[in-house]
Amino acid sequence: MAIPLRALGPAIRAAEAAVLAISAYQSAVTLAGYLKRREPPQPPAAWRPRFALVVCARDEEAVVGRVVRDLLEQEYPAELRDVLVAAHNCTDGTAAAARAAGAKVIETSSPVPGKAWAIRAALDAIGEGYDYLGVFDADARVEPGMLAAVARRGPGAGCLQVETVPIGDPEWIAEGYGFGRRARNLFWWRPRESLGLGTTISGCGWFIRPALLREELPQVTTLTEDLELTVRLALRGVPVTYVSETRVAVGEARDLGTSVRQRLRWVRGHLLVVRRLWPRLALRAARGDARALDLALYLIAPTRMLTRLGASFAALHALLPVPAALPRAAALPVAAAEWTVPAVIAWRERLLSFNRRGFDLALRHSVLSLLWFPIGLWALLTAQVQAWTPTRRTTPEVPHGKPAAGR
Known part of the structure; x- marks a missing residue:
């Protein structure tokens, strides 16, 4: 096992370094943006768009x-x-x-x-x-x-x-x-x-x-x-x-069937957008456009589930006595931030209640999030399929102007 790992060492370290860099960037944006809480500008009162x-x-x-x-x-x-x-x-x-x-x-x-x-x-x-x-x-x-x-x-x-x-x-x-x-x-x-x-x-x-x-x-x-x-x-x-x-x-x-078909369409479209437009977007980012860089990173890692798993794997790898691991000083802080920054913000903003219902909702969301991986794999194998199945609308009646979920 050691010999193959040594042979693959540079590739493994490069992949883990890339994941850790994206993870650290996302944690920094989340924390800095949350702490800043910029007030939106107030435009001239006379401007009324049609x-x-x-x-x-x-x-x-x-x-x-x-x-x-x-x-x-x-x-x-x-x-x-x-x-x-x-x-x-x-x-x-x-x-x-x-x-x-x-x-x-x-x-x-x-x-x-x-x-x-x-x-x-x-x-x-x-x-x-x-x-x-x-x-x-x-x-x-x-x-x-x-x-x-x-x-x-x-x-x-x-x-x-x-x-x-x-x-x-x-x-x-x-x-x-x-x-x-x-x-x-x-x-x-x-x-x-x-x-x-x-x-x-x-x-x-x-x-x-x-x-x-x-x-x-x-x-x-x-x-x-x-x-x-x-x-x-x-x-x-x-x-x-x-x-x-x-x-x-x-x-x-x-x-589940409707959800899988809907998300399969989304992932297929996402992959086509990456293939056709990402190189141009990355070039614009390389020329100093911060918004283009942010969007380019989103296109290759559109969910924190990817960076969270990747950073956690890199941290675990660094803790084990195996070759090709990155230094613990690099892997462990990034993995810790990946988990703690959202957790602290969720606690401060009361996103989730600390009771049985809150635990059930968090577990349910985690299970559904993991479904993105098989959906993504199948979408990767069938990326050229352009299929759209109408979604049956059976959502409950919601009073006018009262979205049921708060901020």
Whole structure:
């Protein structure tokens, strides 16, 4: 065993060093951003952008009316917002339900699946005169003050992403993934907001200048149009501004089969984005663009589960009397920070209650997070498959403007 390890020693040390470097970077960003807690700038009160609010819907008859009503009842001048539902490849009464709720509707179809086609149809239909186009999923719920919050952050921003939270579904799988969404907001996106780094477009609750979208959207080809568009914007120096002052509640898959298919599509799209755009992004990062560097690292390590396992393995390797290990002084502090920084922040922010329910939720989230590894492996073997299966919307009724999960 010692001889093969010695032969592989340089490669093992290089891999562990890379993992430790990324882990240390992520812990530093999380801690520094959490401690800074930058107050968002207040724009001139006179600036009131005009919004085109687009709901992308595919067979969403059961839920589309809720989000349309949420958007029509925003605490924002009615003459400065229009709601449009893009009923894309629908086979049910989505269009009729949207019209009944008060939205303008366009019915569109395409030979291939993907939300990008619905967004393109809406972009063609809205015409000129809008400052921002906002994109929403049909099963979302929106706080009444969302547009006012986006307007306060809008001047100078090319693209913005509102914080997304789980819709408050008690189903076992949905609640487990929903906890992960809240943890990601706390440990990942809000620290980057404080430090002035960009976020990623998250599929729902994002806003973009129409002229910018018209230039970039025709180039989008993957089924993860949100991630691909994020990278394309970064390549032209346009960050996605994170808006944590308001929230959009989104649903999670409620059964294992739907969840696996959904996440398989996400990982396949992620891998295609990495293959096609990462080299250009890395080159921009090498030229000194800190936001491009942050996004490039996210693309190769999109979850702390990867860095946590990698840093823990490197620390264990350093503690054992085997060759090819890195010095303990390098491995142990990084691994300790990987575990303790999120734990301390979670305790301070009361992300998880210290009782039986809290333990169950943490365990559930850990199990579901580990499922990313077999899903990722299968996606790697089938990366060229572009399949989109509609998700059945069976999320519980949530009162208007009341996303069930807090910050």
